[in-house]
Structure formats: C-alpha cells, structure tokens
Amino acid sequence: xxxxxxxxxxxxxxxxxxxxxxxxxxxxxxxxxxxxxxxxxxxxxxxxxxxxxxxxxxxxxxxxxxxxxxxxxxxxxxxxxxxxxxxxxxxxxxxxxxxxxxxxxxxxxxxxxxxxxxxxxxxxxxxxxxxxxxxxxxxx
Amino acid sequence: xxxxxxxxxxxxxxxxxxxxxxxxxxxxxxxxxxxxxxxxxxxxxxxxxxxxxxxxxxxxxxxxxxxxxxxxxxxxx
Numbered sequence: 157x158x159x160x161x162x163x164x165x166x167x168x169x170x171x172x173x174x175x176x177x178x179x180x181x182x183x184x185x186x187x188x189x190x191x192x193x194x195x196x197x198x199x200x201x202x203x204x205x206x207x208x209x210x211x212x213x214x215x216x217x218x219x220x221x222x223x224x225x226x227x228x229x230x231x232x233x234x235x236x237x238x239x240x241x242x243x244x245x246x247x248x249x250x251x252x253x254x255x256x257x258x259x260x261x262x263x264x265x266x267x268x269x270x271x272x273x274x275x276x277x278x279x280x281x282x283x284x285x286x287x288x289x290x291x292x293x294x295x296x
Numbered sequence: 297x298x299x300x301x302x303x304x305x306x307x308x309x310x311x312x313x314x315x316x317x318x319x320x321x322x323x324x325x326x327x328x329x330x331x332x333x334x335x336x337x338x339x340x341x342x343x344x345x346x347x348x349x350x351x352x353x354x355x356x357x358x359x360x361x362x363x364x365x366x367x368x369x370x371x372x373x
Contacts, residue, residue: 159339159344160335160339160342161335161338161339161343161345161346162344162345162359164344174360174361175360202307202308202311203307203308214303239356265327281311281314284314284315284361284363285313285315285318285364286363286364286365287364289363290366291364291365292364296318296322296355
C-alpha cells in the first residue's frame with residue numbers, strides 16, 4: 157500500500173528542490189515598516205523561509221553570515237523607496253534574490269501604527285508570487 | 297490545457313493555486329485549473345510531497361510552491 161503523501165508545509169520544501177530562504181524585513185516604524193515585520197513572520201509561519209532581524213545583519217554577525225551563505229535565497233522586504241534594508245544588505249555584501257518594496261505594491265507610507273490584514277496579505281502573496289525578483293513587476 | 301493543483305488544502309496548496317491563476321492570466325492562455333484534494337487520488341497519482349502541479353496529466357512540481365515566473369515557463373512548455 158502506498159504511504160500517505162507528506163505536506164510540504166513547514167520547512168520541507170528543500171527536500172523537493174525548493175529554496176531555503178532567509179527573510180529580512182526592514183522593520184521601520186512607519187506603517188509599511190510594521191507591515192514588513194508582520195509579513196515576514198507570516199511568511200515564516202507559512203513555511204516560506206526563516207524571518208531574521210535586519211539589525212543583526214547590519215551588525216555583521218558572523219553566525220548570520222554563515223547562515224546566509226548556506227541558504228539558497230535572501231528575500232528582502234523594504235517598506236518604502238528609501239530601501240534601508242537593501243542598503244544594509246549591500247553594505248554587508250548580501251544580494252537578495254527577491255526585493256519587495258511595499259509602497260510599490262500600492263500601500264501608502266504613513267507615520268501611523270495602523271495597518272490591515274489585507275495589506276499584510278498583499279505583501280505575503282507578493283513574495284510567494286515572486287514579484288520582487290529581478291525583471292518581475294510589483295504591479296499585477 | 298488542464299492544470300491540476302494537488303494538495304489537501306494547506307496554505308502552500310492555496311498559494312500554488314493562486315500563482316497558477318496569475319500565470320494563466322498573464323500568459324493569456326485558456327486552461328482548466330482544478331484543485332485535487334482527495335487524498336486517495338493524490339496517493340494514486342504517486343505524489344509523495346504536496347503541493348504538486350500536473351499539466352495535462354504530467355507531474356511538473358512536487359512539494360513546493362513554484363512562483364509565477366517559473367509557472368509561466370512551465371506552462372509555455
């Protein structure tokens with residue numbers, strides 16, 4: 157009798173040729189920065205990758221650099237066109253395979269703490285769709 | 297073209313299904329997109345890791361969520 161198929165939820169995608177990813181949110185304090193944090197955590201919950209603190213990357217932590225070297229992809233979620241996350245990554249010699257800028261998805265940057273589940277979902281789905289890959293468009 | 301997304305309804309299955317819908321729309325092709333969530337049928341199809349993707353009966357992806365760019369390449373053949 158055939159065995160029951162295993163669901164690839166969790167971090168089993170690498171078993172099937174999927175990517176081992178590290179996700180960095182910019183973690184800003186405007187709404188889009190807050191969204192970047194929640195979206196990164198949601199992506200981690202969905203088994204997309206491991207959410208990691210951008211400040212740790214900025215510190216040049218050697219343990220994190222080793223993890224990045226062992227990963228297949230780095231995914232960077234910036235809140236706005238200042239792209240602070242991308243600048244930190246660049247300063248540390250890290251090139252993201254996917255770079256999502258939340259304002260590019262149509263979410264305005266405001267200095268408020270309020271955001272919606274739909275806004276978070278927009279960012280999460282953009283990562284799954286690969287909208288932040290070079291040559292891909294944020295708009296759909 | 298018949299595109300099947302095989303999986304028991306987990307979040308990754310839903311993500312793959314949505315990506316397929318986007319890829320079909322962006323390619324401008326006509327395709328029947330079907331969810332296969334019956335565990336017996338998934339087993340009978342030989343899928344060991346879900347979500348999986350079959351195009352016209354041929355298994356193309358198993359155990360991961362292909363992004364839209366990859367799906368467009370698969371669907372273009």
